[in-house]
Amino acid sequence: MSNFLQFTVFGIMLGAGYAIAATGLVVTYTTSGVFNFAQGAVGMIAAFGYWELVSAHHVPVLAALVIILILGASIAGAFVERVLMRRLHGASAERPVMVTLGLMVILTGMATIIWSPTTQRTVEPMISGQFRLVGINIQYQYVLIIAVAAAVAVALRALFYSTRTGYALRAVVDDPELLGMSGVSPNRMSQYGWILGFMMAALSGVLLAPTQTTGISIEAMTLLVVSGYAAAIVGRLKNIPLTFAAAIAIGLAENYVLNYIEPHLSSALQTDVTSALPMVFLFAALVTLPSVRLRAVGRLTSMRAPRVAGGRESLVAGAVFLALAVFMAFAFADTNVKGTTLLTLGGMVMTLGIVGLSLVLLTGYSGQVSLCQFSFMGIGAFVMGKWAAGGSPLGLLAATAVCAGVGALIALPTIRLSDLYLALATFAFADAVATGFFADGRVYGSGGVNISRISVPGLSLSSDRAEFLMVTVFFVLAAWLVLAIRRSLFGRRLVAVNDSPAAYATVGLNIGFTKVAVFAIAAAMAGLAGALYGTVQTIVGTTDFDIFPGIIFVLFVTIWSIRTVSGAFLAALTYVALNQIWPSSIGIFAGMGVILIGRAANGILGIEALHVRLPWVPKPAGDLVAAPVGAFGGSTGSEGLSAAG
Amino acid sequence: MPQAEATVTDVLTVEGVAVRFGGVAALSDANLRVRAGSVTGLIGPNGAGKTTLFNVISGLQAPDRGTVHLYDTDITRMRPHRRARLGLARTFQRLELFGTLSAGENVQVGLESSVKWWQWRHVKRRFPWAKGGADGSDGATGQPSGPGSVAVATADRLLEGVGLGGLSAEQASAMPTGLARMVELARALAMAPKVLLLDEPGSGLDDAESEALGELLTTLASGGMGVLLVEHDMELVMRICDYIYVLDFGDVIAAGTPEQIRKDPMVQAAYLGTVTDVGADAAAESSDPQAPSDGPGAGGAHAGEGRAEHDGDEHDEVAEA
Numbered sequence: 001m002s003n004f005l006q007f008t009v010f011g012i013m014l015g016a017g018y019a020i021a022a023t024g025l026v027v028t029y030t031t032s033g034v035f036n037f038a039q040g041a042v043g044m045i046a047a048f049g050y051w052e053l054v055s056a057h058h059v060p061v062l063a064a065l066v067i068i069l070i071l072g073a074s075i076a077g078a079f080v081e082r083v084l085m086r087r088l089h090g091a092s093a094e095r096p097v098m099v100t101l102g103l104m105v106i107l108t109g110m111a112t113i114i115w116s117p118t119t120q121r122t123v124e125p126m127i128s129g130q131f132r133l134v135g136i137n138i139q140y141q142y143v144l145i146i147a148v149a150a151a152v153a154v155a156l157r158a159l160f161y162s163t164r165t166g167y168a169l170r171a172v173v174d175d176p177e178l179l180g181m182s183g184v185s186p187n188r189m190s191q192y193g194w195i196l197g198f199m200m201a202a203l204s205g206v207l208l209a210p211t212q213t214t215g216i217s218i219e220a221m222t223l224l225v226v227s228g229y230a231a232a233i234v235g236r237l238k239n240i241p242l243t244f245a246a247a248i249a250i251g252l253a254e255n256y257v258l259n260y261i262e263p264h265l266s267s268a269l270q271t272d273v274t275s276a277l278p279m280v281f282l283f284a285a286l287v288t289l290p291s292v293r294l295r296a297v298g299r300l301t302s303m304r305a306p307r308v309a310g311g312r313e314s315l316v317a318g319a320v321f322l323a324l325a326v327f328m329a330f331a332f333a334d335t336n337v338k339g340t341t342l343l344t345l346g347g348m349v350m351t352l353g354i355v356g357l358s359l360v361l362l363t364g365y366s367g368q369v370s371l372c373q374f375s376f377m378g379i380g381a382f383v384m385g386k387w388a389a390g391g392s393p394l395g396l397l398a399a400t401a402v403c404a405g406v407g408a409l410i411a412l413p414t415i416r417l418s419d420l421y422l423a424l425a426t427f428a429f430a431d432a433v434a435t436g437f438f439a440d441g442r443v444y445g446s447g448g449v450n451i452s453r454i455s456v457p458g459l460s461l462s463s464d465r466a467e468f469l470m471v472t473v474f475f476v477l478a479a480w481l482v483l484a485i486r487r488s489l490f491g492r493r494l495v496a497v498n499d500s501p502a503a504y505a506t507v508g509l510n511i512g513f514t515k516v517a518v519f520a521i522a523a524a525m526a527g528l529a530g531a532l533y534g535t536v537q538t539i540v541g542t543t544d545f546d547i548f549p550g551i552i553f554v555l556f557v558t559i560w561s562i563r564t565v566s567g568a569f570l571a572a573l574t575y576v577a578l579n580q581i582w583p584s585s586i587g588i589f590a591g592m593g594v595i596l597i598g599r600a601a602n603g604i605l606g607i608e609a610l611h612v613r614l615p616w617v618p619k620p621a622g623d624l625v626a627a628p629v630g631a632f633g634g635s636t637g638s639e640g641l642s643a644a645g
Numbered sequence: 646m647p648q649a650e651a652t653v654t655d656v657l658t659v660e661g662v663a664v665r666f667g668g669v670a671a672l673s674d675a676n677l678r679v680r681a682g683s684v685t686g687l688i689g690p691n692g693a694g695k696t697t698l699f700n701v702i703s704g705l706q707a708p709d710r711g712t713v714h715l716y717d718t719d720i721t722r723m724r725p726h727r728r729a730r731l732g733l734a735r736t737f738q739r740l741e742l743f744g745t746l747s748a749g750e751n752v753q754v755g756l757e758s759s760v761k762w763w764q765w766r767h768v769k770r771r772f773p774w775a776k777g778g779a780d781g782s783d784g785a786t787g788q789p790s791g792p793g794s795v796a797v798a799t800a801d802r803l804l805e806g807v808g809l810g811g812l813s814a815e816q817a818s819a820m821p822t823g824l825a826r827m828v829e830l831a832r833a834l835a836m837a838p839k840v841l842l843l844d845e846p847g848s849g850l851d852d853a854e855s856e857a858l859g860e861l862l863t864t865l866a867s868g869g870m871g872v873l874l875v876e877h878d879m880e881l882v883m884r885i886c887d888y889i890y891v892l893d894f895g896d897v898i899a900a901g902t903p904e905q906i907r908k909d910p911m912v913q914a915a916y917l918g919t920v921t922d923v924g925a926d927a928a929a930e931s932s933d934p935q936a937p938s939d940g941p942g943a944g945g946a947h948a949g950e951g952r953a954e955h956d957g958d959e960h961d962e963v964a965e966a
Binding site: 304305489492493495496498499500502503504505506507508509510511 | 734
């Protein structure tokens with residue numbers, strides 16, 4: 001009984017920590033409409049900052065809290081809103097997600113440079129000691145966390161429902177223009193929301209840091225908040241009391257599972273269960289959410305889509321690309337870059353290029369964000385390594401099919417909901433697969449898994465040159481497929497479902513089917529890329545398909561252009577090159593890049609000033625003024641005439 | 646409560662529909678019928694519940710009470726895409742185009758959702774109202790050169806049919822409001838619907854265009870289609886509608902022929918104001934075709950503007966909040 005009480009108190013404490021972080025998420029989302037994926041990273045920076053001040057420089061606790069919470073978090077929150085988020089107003093839906101992810105990888109990258117991950121850092125409790133109650137020992141730190149969480153929840157509830165500022169904070173997302181007309185600055189309200197959100201994140205990081213008995217780590221502290229995501233989702237990203245209650249329930253459930261169920265499992269399974277718990281909670285929360293009502297948004301996507309190459313044009317471009325690859329395969333066969341042959345690096349570029357193409361299809365065309373394409377790569381490589389010993393080409397098919405199935409299973413619970421929830425589900429899936437499945441000794445083992453090169457009777461593909469040319473052929477075929485899909489009926493539907501879901505449904509098309517289908521196709525492509533990546537590397541390990549490299553790669557595709565085949569290739573090229581030259585700073589490059597690109601929906605390749613018109617590329621359609629008009633063509637409307645094409 | 650008599654030609658029947666947003670009743674007890682081969686008008690002040698009723702009929706809003714039937718099929722709990730496949734098409738008060746696609750591709754999406762692969766060969770027959778233009782056939786053999794080219798050619802014909810010939814390649818989001826509304830109409834017509842719901846299609850059109858729209862709708866109805874029209878342009882409504890329902894505060898306060906509606910004192914008090922001969926007056930008055938239909942600057946033919954503060958969607962959102 002005393003054990004149960006002990007676990008309960010610890011569970012409530014853990015849940016209270018999650019609650020603070022989750023309410024911060026809710027506050028930011030309520031006031032800006034943006035889900036801040038960097039919430040955990042802000043908490044992590046605050047925890048390390050607190051350690052730096054209190055443990056390393058012996059600054060008094062209260063002074064350290066003032067510096068971190070009042071000065072640091074509030075200034076950072078205001079800065080992020082003013083410099084990064086405000087200019088995204090009206091940008092495509094995936095852009096704020098990418099920018100907050102960029103912020104996350106910048107913060108984790110900077111933390112890695114400042115605080116070496118090899119050093120252990122233990123944070124002392126703010127209030128030392130414990131007391132005994134009903135037969136159990138309770139630490140004062142636990143009481144402090146629970147009390148602070150309760151106070152935060154009550155204060156936020158009072159702020160939002162009993163003050164004019166609170167009403168304005170809630171109204172700013174619904175209709176900022178209307179709020180502006182009532183004399184309240186919507187920008188200022190959003191800024192308050194970001195300040196509050198950052199303060200909540202920092203508070204949760206500082207409070208939970210002392211509970212990390214083995215010391216604080218950058219990755220663990222950043223991902224600690226994933227359980228908070230589930231709580232925020234239960235609270236529908238707007239209900240603070242419900243979020244708070246859900247966070248406590250999750251903390252309790254997590255602690256009961258860890259103490260009552262996990263000890264009875266094998267040691268290998270224990271890691272899996274611990275890692276999978278946040279994802280289980282998140283998926284459970286997603287299933288409980290009611291379907292999102294389709295709404296007519298009454299706003300046209302004004303983005304000018306990149307031109308889609310025609311069938312003949314893409315065939316010619318593919319042939320030229322292959323010819324260049326053949327030239328490279330013979331001209332640079334013996335070139336090495338930092339101990340790796342150029343052809344192996346080229347093979348990695350091609351396989352990652354296929355992952356980039358899967359993102360073009362999924363995010364670029366249909367507007368769905370996936371943060372787990374590297375997880376599908378890892379699953380594909382695992383299937384290839386385990387089931388296709390000897391390099392059977394059937395391994396490629398198996399990897400593709402398995403990932404298509406897993407992709408459909410992930411997409412299914414979220415198709416009723418908005419695209420943000422798919423991004424969250426894929427984030428949780430990537431985290432769980434990386435720390436649970438891939439880290440399991442039975443999956444990749446301590447030394448990794450060997451993957452044979454493809455073996456086809458009568459054709460030798462074992463050399464680096466043959467391997468490079470083979471994966472290049474796969475990349476070209478994948479690029480041709482993506483362009484062919486975009487030109488097809490299905491491609492039009494992908495773009496249409498992204499532009500206006502309400503119109504899509506009312507012309508008789510099934511939104512759920514389309515979204516699951518494209519997610520499964522993208523997962524299959526990533527799985528195939530993973531299997532090919534394995535044949536290029538011939539050995540893959542636990543860290544090859546981690547969540548952070550996966551997110552960083554998504555950011556690179558966004559930076560170049562997530563809507564074009566060229567963008568996918570250039571992203572893969574940049575990623576492999578930077579990873580080879582500055583591996584420790586690649587996250588900072590990606591984060592800064594996506595922030596600089598800002599709201600440019602078509603990335604660097606979409607910047608008009610960089611465009612060079614090739615002689616064989618048709619000119620865009622002319623101005624509407626010159627176009628013939630029919631009986632309804634006389635009206636110009638309030639928007640006036642503009643060039644189109 | 647005015648009730649239209651049920652007949653065998655009713656293609657759409659709405660009975661006792663109620664929708665509440667929190668404490669606000671957007672629809673209290675809405676009843677209406679749309680007959681095959683007729684244009685039925687649905688008028689009323691802004692915020693009366695017209696768009697909410699359209700959302701209920703098309704499946705974007707679940708009613709708290711009441712039923713919606715398409716012919717004899719109860720579609721009240723059916724998902725929007727299933728209703729569309731049964732023959733229900735709509736346009737929106739605020740444009741809902743696929744903005745990244747071209748005008749032609751917008752129409753193609755509607756066309757491809759409703760035409761089965763074996764129907765492409767004779768797809769032209771589905772749109773007798775859209776005359777002329779290419780039909781996607783091979784010049785030498787006269788045979789269609791494939792579903793893709795037939796879809797493109799048919800989309801061009803449909804655009805031409807609504808007056809947008811030659812604009813197929815324009816990106817939809819770059820088009821002026823008046824043209825964009827016609828693209829939306831062409832996309833809905835590409836589904837060859839049995840019932841067409843039009844939410845203020847005349848908004849942004851000038852007099853000549855409004856007249857052409859009226860002729861088109863009359864032609865469509867004469868082909869057997871049931872058209873339900875929400876419109877503030879009273880001249881257009883009175884000219885082309887066979888039957889009119891008047892909605893106010895979520896209730897149908899009057900129903901009848903244009904002549905009956907024009908003379909109904911309740912309708913005059915609630916919506917038409919002191920204008921006694923709307924059709925005649927409207928023709929004589931100048932109206933600004935560019936003025937938003939819900940704005941205070943709308944011309945004399947636009948009734949019920951004085952009391953309006955929000956359009957239907959805004960009303961819904963405010964009520965929900």
